[in-house]
Amino acid sequence: MKTRIRVLRAEKEWSQEDLADKVGVTRQTINAIETGRYDPSLPLAIKIAHLFGMHVEEIFLLPEKELPKPVKLNVYFKSE
Amino acid sequence: MQAVRPPSRGKHDGLKVFLGPILRFQLRARLGSPWRRRLSPLANPTVHDCRSGFLLSKRMGKASPVCTLSGDSAQKLLSFRGTDCPAIPQPVAVIMYYILDILTCLHYTWGLPSPCLEVTLSETDLKQRHPFARFYLAAAAFLALLGLAQFLPSPWQHLALLLTLCFAGYSLWSFYRLFSLADERQRQTNQQALQFGFLATIVLAMLGGFLQGFRPVHVSWGGILALMVIAWSVGLIVFSWRYR
Numbered sequence: 001m002k003t004r005i006r007v008l009r010a011e012k013e014w015s016q017e018d019l020a021d022k023v024g025v026t027r028q029t030i031n032a033i034e035t036g037r038y039d040p041s042l043p044l045a046i047k048i049a050h051l052f053g054m055h056v057e058e059i060f061l062l063p064e065k066e067l068p069k070p071v072k073l074n075v076y077f078k079s080e
Numbered sequence: 081m082q083a084v085r086p087p088s089r090g091k092h093d094g095l096k097v098f099l100g101p102i103l104r105f106q107l108r109a110r111l112g113s114p115w116r117r118r119l120s121p122l123a124n125p126t127v128h129d130c131r132s133g134f135l136l137s138k139r140m141g142k143a144s145p146v147c148t149l150s151g152d153s154a155q156k157l158l159s160f161r162g163t164d165c166p167a168i169p170q171p172v173a174v175i176m177y178y179i180l181d182i183l184t185c186l187h188y189t190w191g192l193p194s195p196c197l198e199v200t201l202s203e204t205d206l207k208q209r210h211p212f213a214r215f216y217l218a219a220a221a222f223l224a225l226l227g228l229a230q231f232l233p234s235p236w237q238h239l240a241l242l243l244t245l246c247f248a249g250y251s252l253w254s255f256y257r258l259f260s261l262a263d264e265r266q267r268q269t270n271q272q273a274l275q276f277g278f279l280a281t282i283v284l285a286m287l288g289g290f291l292q293g294f295r296p297v298h299v300s301w302g303g304i305l306a307l308m309v310i311a312w313s314v315g316l317i318v319f320s321w322r323y324r
Contacts (some may be wrong), residue, residue, distance in 0.1 A: 026208075026265035032265060032323040041264050 006034045008052050022049045028036045208266075211257040218251035219309050226302045268321045276315030281308045 009019055016030045023030075023044060032038035038049070040060075043054045222244055229240040262270060284307060 025268065028323070029265040030084050037323045038265050044264060 001036060001039050002063070003033060003036070004059050004061070005030070008054075008059065012052075019048075019051075019060065022051055110320030187276040207259070208261050211254045211261060215251050215254035215258060216309075218247045218254055221307075222251055222307050223302050227300075265323060269316065269323070272319045273312050276318070277308055277312035280311035280315075284311075 006018070009016070014022075016027045016034070020027045020030045024047075025044065029038065029040075033040050042056075045056050045060055049059050050061065154161060225240050225244045225247060229237050229244060232240055259267065259270065281304065
């Protein structure tokens, strides 16, 4: 999973330690998330997104290959 | 025609030049590799890695550094004791500058610990370190006393067994503390290590049982516990390595 945490962190001038303290994890965890070695849990992702004032999907990005195809809704109307 | 001289760098000229590569290395270590000239994989086209190791952002159509050595974020990352170092004369400093730059690049490439860099431990690291040490010490004392109790005379044996129970309780409490202080990644690592530890112990115990069919081998409970702790520790190292 790709993340924009490093960019957002740099814009806010926060170190990994600062961000880790704010979301209640260790610096190593933030580093693992930034380098794509660890996918955060949903609560942690929401916490990080909330901290930057963004939506989760704006920060954490899945490659398009891994995304499933959107389901098309087939709506049938009864003909009278 | 008068030659244009670069502005003076002040009294601690040599020191600044000496520390330059170290500071840049510290920033590079946190912001990414310095020699990639490509779009950042961070899905933001306005931000790219430049050779200096800093992130650049195109704000209002003009490239401006987000993170520089003089910026607050850089200053937080950089820690050195500049006042204690003596000033170094300019030619020597320049040579050292280049040597250190090469060394820091080599350190960065191979991930070797640099003797020049000051590693700071956060409060979380220190908090987590103590339960680890306590757990290992209590577990070692527990196993040692369990082994020793067999050779002691009757009144001392009871006392040793009582102490063994105390150490067992303390090691369990330390283990609980270790779990409670861990964040989600560390808990996941710990659970994987526990799985590995249990599986390794089962496999080795079964192997021991199988070998006992051929030749009676006495395996004490203490040995199995020690095996479990060792297997858990190995699992912890292996699974922690994955996130590094």
